[in-house]
Amino acid sequence: MPSYKLTYFKGKGRxxxxxxxxxxxGIEYExxxxxxxxxxxxxxxxxxxxxxxxxVDGTMICQGKAIGRLIAKEAGMAGKTHLNQARADMICDGLxxxxxxxMPLFTEKDENKKExxxxxxxxxTLPSFFDLFEKLASAEGYFVGDSLTWADVNFFAFLxxxxxxxxxxxxxxxxxxxxxxxxxxxNPGIAKWLKERPVTQF
Amino acid sequence: MSSYKLTYFNGRGRxxxxxxxxxxxGIKYExxxIEGxxxxxxxxxxxxxxxxxxxVDGVTLSESxxxxxFVAKRAGLAGEGDVQQARADMVVDAVxxxxxKVAAAFFEKDETKKGELIKELAENTLPTFLNNVEKLANPSGYFVGDSLTWSDIEFYYVLEAAGGMCPGDHLKDKPNLTKVxxxxxxNPGIAKWLEERPQTTF
Numbered sequence: 225m226p227s228y229k230l231t232y233f234k235g236k237g238r239x240x241x242x243x244x245x246x247x248x249x250g251i252e253y254e255x256x257x258x259x260x261x262x263x264x265x266x267x268x269x270x271x272x273x274x275x276x277x278x279x280v281d282g283t284m285i286c287q288g289k290a291i292g293r294l295i296a297k298e299a300g301m302a303g304k305t306h307l308n309q310a311r312a313d314m315i316c317d318g319l320x321x322x323x324x325x326x327m328p329l330f331t332e333k334d335e336n337k338k339e340x341x342x343x344x345x346x347x348x349t350l351p352s353f354f355d356l357f358e359k360l361a362s363a364e365g366y367f368v369g370d371s372l373t374w375a376d377v378n379f380f381a382f383l384x385x386x387x388x389x390x391x392x393x394x395x396x397x398x399x400x401x402x403x404x405x406x407x408x409x410x411n412p413g414i415a416k417w418l419k420e421r422p423v424t425q426f
Numbered sequence: 427m428s429s430y431k432l433t434y435f436n437g438r439g440r441x442x443x444x445x446x447x448x449x450x451x452g453i454k455y456e457x458x459x460i461e462g463x464x465x466x467x468x469x470x471x472x473x474x475x476x477x478x479x480x481x482v483d484g485v486t487l488s489e490s491x492x493x494x495x496f497v498a499k500r501a502g503l504a505g506e507g508d509v510q511q512a513r514a515d516m517v518v519d520a521v522x523x524x525x526x527k528v529a530a531a532f533f534e535k536d537e538t539k540k541g542e543l544i545k546e547l548a549e550n551t552l553p554t555f556l557n558n559v560e561k562l563a564n565p566s567g568y569f570v571g572d573s574l575t576w577s578d579i580e581f582y583y584v585l586e587a588a589g590g591m592c593p594g595d596h597l598k599d600k601p602n603l604t605k606v607x608x609x610x611x612x613n614p615g616i617a618k619w620l621e622e623r624p625q626t627t628f
Binding site: 271272273280281283285286287289290291293294297298306307309310311313314317318321324356360 | 526
């Protein structure tokens with residue numbers, strides 16, 4: 225059994241996907257959270273000067289999605305065939321595209337501009353993405369096949385980021401997507417983690 | 427034996443690494459290139475409303491990184507084992523970040539903004555990226571293990587794309603990366619494709 229050490233800042237951010245997947249797979253890992261000086265010291269030792277990083281049996285992996293995919297494979301949640309794995313990858317890439325669109329909103333400092341961007345997000349950007357994702361999720365609430373994959377978990381994590389930023393029922397009316405959320409949050413390992421995880425600002 | 431149909435616009439853009447991978451793997455595929463006028467009719471029939479898409483065995487995949495990873499697996503170029511595959515994924519994620527910035531600069535219509543984006547690429551993004559990945563490539567010129575993987579090919583391509591936008595000898599003092607480029611260009615399938623591929627503006 226490999227030993228896993230996940231390092232990130234003190235929040236959910238780009239590491240929560242990994243944590244949810246470790247939980248779903250019942251895989252033990254060291255959940256390291258750093259800040260300030262610890263980060264300054266660690267940064268030059270990371271492959272690309274960024275977090276999260278995952279150390280597994282002496283190898284360092286960075287990039288949130290690469291880490292997520294690796295843990296998903298370990299947890300048997302990557303998709304059963306190459307094609308299914310690709311469908312899962314595709315969903316996760318699509319979520320990244322959406323994340324990129326929303327980045328300017330998360331980093332905007334001007335309050336007025338921020339309000340405008342929030343409006344754009346809730347009235348246009350999110351609905352058009354959710355319309356697409358609704359068609360990609362099955363009626364049973366899975367993006368790939370008929371069981372939980374990291375695509376479902378990633379979607380769940382992503383909604384967490386949005387809700388943290390803007391309260392509201394973003395998935396009202398999206399039957400399949402609501403089912404996805406339910407499937408993820410009721411996974412026993414994940415349900416336990418959601419109860420126990422540290423409450424953080426981001 | 428699967429049948430593969432890749433659809434994109436008439437250019438290299440976000441489809442070229444997949445074409446390079448098909449070439450490296452000696453895998454036959456239909457290389458469909460559509461004109462602008464054909465796009466509106468096709469768009470609603472794609473998972474996320476953008477190209478490229480890959481149709482394989484009745485399934486449609488979108489998201490260029492997903493498609494490339496899938497073809498890499500089929501071509502035996504994804505990496506051996508989960509951890510190596512994750513290392514390859516990690517490099518590709520970093521490559522794609524840079525490619526996104528190259529694409530943004532390429533498509534920017536405002537000449538002043540374009541100039542700024544190109545400057546940022548040349549002075550900041552590219553040098554930082556190249557410094558990071560020089561350390562990740564080994565002296566034999568591979569990012570993962572001791573043979574070609576899709577991470578080497580993705581790197582080759584982003585350099586080709588960025589070089590078009592920011593001329594210069596970016597690999598001066600980068601012996602490992604120089605070897606990576608050579609390894610990619612001298613792969614027989616890729617060498618043949620580089621000679622024969624259509625010449626396009628992007």
